[in-house]
Amino acid sequence: MSTATASRNVPTPAPRPAPQPPRKQRRKRPVESGDGVYAPTVFTRIGLIAVSVLSIFPLYWMIVIASTSTSNASGFPPALIPGGNLGEHLRQALADPEANLLLGLRNSLIITGIVTFSVVLISTLGGFAFAKLRFRGSKVLMATVLFSMMVPLQQLGIVPLYMVMVELEWLDTLQAVILPFLINGFGIFMMRQYVEQAVPDEIIEAARIDGATTLGIWWRIVLPALRPAMVVLALLTFMLNWNEFLWPFMVLSGENPTIQLAIRQLSTATWSADLSMIFTGTLISIIPIAILFVVFGRQIVGGIMEGSTK
């Protein structure tokens, strides 16, 4: 099989004697041509195209239904041509007083913004300390962080956390949603790995000799070096918390929902049987993350891949 693919691929690069400028350019950027060992076979290409179609199709279909009408959503083959009703549907969905989509968007932005800021800040502080500072108990504390990453505390802790929120009369408030999510063990872990690579010990030593305090070193040396990793952690945290459902569902009511709760309400309430509207609302909930994904896709892919091999 390997010889067959090899011979099949030999003719392609050979009969191109005149190296045109665009080709040359492509060759100069090795990142763009993949770094795999083997060339893809026809089956590989077909398989990848099929997988890509499958991963895009449900999203595309949602847009089609949201931009045409509910009657389009039945049976097989599915409707594939978008219509012109999207603007009208968007206006209707956002104006619907019972769906609370605008309030949901606002709440989700506040919650996710605060959580993301906090996770990134606390992770850079902790990651720096664990990577570069020597202090008693650091090994045990780092092990605790790793342990907290492995254990699904959320499911176990949801009952008492709910009880506490009831006691504090914080049900239906945003702080009840925000507080338990302000930290993330993975963030500390990721930042520690990154600081170890990105900040040489010598620079920290030199700064100390110049009289810099630990906090000053964090601010002037570590934070600037961490900027790329902070972007990645912020993106992953934002996506994770924007899509969070269970805990907001526990403590918030339909009057004061996150965007995810609003979508659930919209899709299950009896007063809105209109699938086109439901899909429009769902589309609205996806748009912020979709924009992030298109703009920062490279960083998100990189973050997921790097986070796993470390």
Next chain:
Amino acid sequence: MTTDTAPRRTWRERLSRADMKATPYALVSPYFILFALFGLFPMGYTLYASMHSWKLGYDDREFVGLDNFKFLLFDYDRFNWSVVNTLGMFILATVPQLVCAMMVANALNKRLRRPMLWRMLVLAPIVTSVVAVGVIFSRIWGQEYGMVNGFLDLVGIEKIDWQAGRFSSWLAIASMVDWRWMGYNALIFLAAMQTIPRNLYEAATVDGASQRQQFWKITVPQLKPVIIFTVFVSSVGGMTLFVEPMMFGSGRLGGGTDGQFQTTAMVLVDILRTHGNYGISAAAGWLLFLVIGIVAAVNFLVVNRIQGNK
């Protein structure tokens, strides 16, 4: 050295000493304070609550030992069934997902043009929130107008009420999990594949091993740690499955007419939210935690063994 310099310390040196000693703790303290409040304390409190007869709105609580656990295990059929359901969906979702992810990762690991574009296409479903996935896929699997049944109708098979049966509803829910997470796992496998030394493949090619043989004899064994990692993460995620089955059942916690697709997390939330019973839901939390531990351990043993035999 310390005895030599100690008597001549200025206040500045003292300050920098204190900075070196105390600041590391200050830097890691935000994480651990929040972790204690929202991670450790709830865990202990759950243990306390699980051994008491304790309901929302009542101040008196009575120590009942293991009665809450006994109730769940022997007197509340829904709980045991929910464990079966959760396990079933977990297996249906995880096995094909990881096999596909491995194949897709292998394809992505070839020498592709525009590798980043392919990776983003495969990862795209992750932008969709779990609620949105539930909304879209519930329609795709709908009985009357769903796409799947439309297709079955077209090829002459009778329409299936996917929600009604145990296995059929598990299948529909598993498809939601697979669609959202397959690409993510593929990227994690891909990241690990890229760390495999090239010369292993070159040597194997010289020895006459086909690409397929190389995949099974080199790639898969080298990926063992990462397979263990993804199986672990999938176990935790799969055993705490909540949103997909809830959205499949029109946003309700019952999991279908007979609870045929009610997961353990749904039972827990149902006991807490609908019945306001702290004691029993706390016990359910501990039992779920225990089940996750068992599943993770069994998975670890299985993955370890399959690899060891090759």
